[in-house]
Amino acid sequence: MSGRRDGSLFRTTGSAFRGSRLAVAVGIGILLGFIWAYLYPHGFLRSSGPNYVNAVSHPSSQVSSCESPERVKLLKSELQSVRETNANLRKQVRELSSKVHLSEQGQHNAQKQTSTLETQVKAGPIGNVKSLRTNPTILPDESINPDLAELLQKIAVKKELIVGLANYNVKEMLEVWSDSIKRAGITNYLVVALDDSVAEFCKSRGVPVYRRDPADAISKTVGKTGDNHAISGLKFHLLREFLQLGYSVLLSDVDIVYLQNPFNFLYRDCDVESMTDGYSNMTAYGYDDVSDDPSMGWSRYAHTMRIWVFNSGFFYIRPTIPSIELLDRVVDRLSKENAWDQAVFNELLFFPSRPGYEGLHASRRAMDYYLFLNSKVLFTKFRKEPKMPSYKPVIIHINYHPDKLPRMKAVVEYYVHGKKEALKPFPDGSEW
Known part of the structure; x- marks a missing residue:
């Protein structure tokens, strides 16, 4: 520091010699400062200098010396609270990111279905063109x-x-x-x-x-x-x-x-x-x-x-x-x-x-309608056909007749238990 001050003195003295009154005044002031430092070596220059350097070099020591333990404890508590808040925010961001990903995935699947439906193709030869009959299934929820x-x-x-x-x-x-x-x-x-x-x-x-x-x-x-x-x-x-x-x-x-x-x-x-x-x-x-x-x-x-x-x-x-x-x-x-x-x-x-x-x-x-049989077909046509006993429908729906239960039981007797007379007692239609 003394070297830098000496340089300032030489520059100031040189300026004074060039005829500037202001420079002379400044030089005199600096000279008086050196004299004061010589006479009072333990004055404010020595005591404040190291503290200044220490404060710049080690800011934590300044905080330590200036802040009370209660204040430090409070700051640590606030820091921990900020950390917890940040952790919660990060968790929410991850959850939102996951939802966005699922949404984008669903949108991607929908776009794939749409692109499949909207894909442009050339019409083929006569008799070989077929439109889409089977719509794509939805995404389960x-x-x-x-x-x-x-x-x-x-x-x-x-x-x-x-x-x-x-x-x-x-x-x-x-x-x-x-x-x-x-x-x-x-x-x-x-x-x-x-x-x-x-x-x-x-x-x-x-x-x-x-x-x-x-x-x-x-x-x-x-x-x-x-x-x-x-x-x-x-x-x-x-x-x-x-x-x-x-x-x-x-x-x-x-x-x-x-x-x-x-x-x-x-x-x-x-x-x-x-x-x-x-x-x-x-x-x-x-x-x-x-x-x-x-x-x-x-x-x-x-x-x-x-x-x-x-x-x-x-x-x-x-x-x-x-x-x-x-x-x-x-x-x-x-x-x-x-x-x-x-x-x-x-x-x-x-x-x-x-x-x-x-x-x-x-x-x-x-x-x-011969496989999925309604009761009108059964009672007006089927039971009168000679080949009926050898034919077995998939289901029989008693939808044309109000006496449903007895006709259902008769169907079971005829097709399951082989009772050939089971269907004969019933009229073709219903009795009001």
């Missing part, structure tokens, strides 16, 4: 019903199963229904019990059962009234959960007798694959029905398309967006109208888009 998801993992086979709804009113038919399923060797089936008596009945007979929450508003209504139409409306509401969980469902009324495993006869190439109420090739699969209006003269004949309805008591539905939209639309219509669920089901499947209405874009298939 087990969060909507974890208990049901866990149960379905144990029951379903290849992500598909039979589902039937039942309350105490149909307990006897449920017994015939479940026994026929077991006899056909089907294991992937489930009864959705709408009251405790059915749940206990299923458990006592070893039938897989899922008990609906009794506090559910819809379950309360169905449980009290036991109305078949109320149950029919509820099934569309419940089916949505199964589809959201990623399962294909063969929805089944309990007035059905199973003779073979229906999963061996499904095509699985459409959103909805349903049995038909038709009783011939024309009624089951559609035909051109010509309407005649003589007043129109030359254009008196108008062509119309006709098909007997799909049966909403037995259909296979895949977990696709159009399928879920179908269920949502049915539930919405039934909540606003006093309508028959089967009529609404078919209107939504078949009515086209028009001004003011956007039609449903769902693919559909009619089941073979």
Whole structure:
């Protein structure tokens, strides 16, 4: 330090010699400072210098000397709090990053599905062009019903199963229904019990059962009234959960007798694959029905398309967006109208888009009506055919007749126990 000060002195003295009065004054001041330092070697210059250097060189010592222990303790506590806050923030960032990753993964899968649908291709030779019939399945969401998801993992086979709804009113038919399923060797089936008596009945007979929450508003209504139409409306509401969980469902009324495993006869190439109420090739699969209006003269004949309805008591539905939209639309219509669920089901499947209405874009298939037999075909045609005993349908649905239980039992007697006279006592139609 003395060397630097000497240099300052020489520079100042040199400037004084160049005639600057101000420089001379500064030089005199500096000279007096040296004299003072010589006379008082332990003065402020010596004491403050080392402290200044020490403060610059070792800042921690200055803090140590200036801060009280309480202040240091407080600072350490605040530092620990900041560290904990940072740790929590890092944890939240990791969780958010994980959610973003899952979201991006879902978006990527959706984009893959979309790109698959939107891939542009050239039209091939005549007769070799086919449009997309099978919509991609949705990503499962087990969060909507974890208990049901866990149960379905144990029951379903290849992500598909039979589902039937039942309350105490149909307990006897449920017994015939479940026994026929077991006899056909089907294991992937489930009864959705709408009251405790059915749940206990299923458990006592070893039938897989899922008990609906009794506090559910819809379950309360169905449980009290036991109305078949109320149950029919509820099934569309419940089916949505199964589809959201990623399962294909063969929805089944309990007035059905199973003779073979229906999963061996499904095509699985459409959103909805349903049995038909038709009783011939024309009624089951559609035909051109010509309407005649003589007043129109030359254009008196108008062509119309006709098909007997799909049966909403037995259909296979895949977990696709159009399928879920179908269920949502049915539930919405039934909540606003006093309508028959089967009529609404078919209107939504078949009515086209028009001004003011956007039609449903769902693919559909009619089941073979000789394999998936309705009771009109059975009692008006089949039982009168000589070759009938050698033919075995997949299922028989007693949908055309109100005396369901005795006809179901007769079907079992005929096809299972070989009693050839079992179907004869019944009329073709129903007696009012």
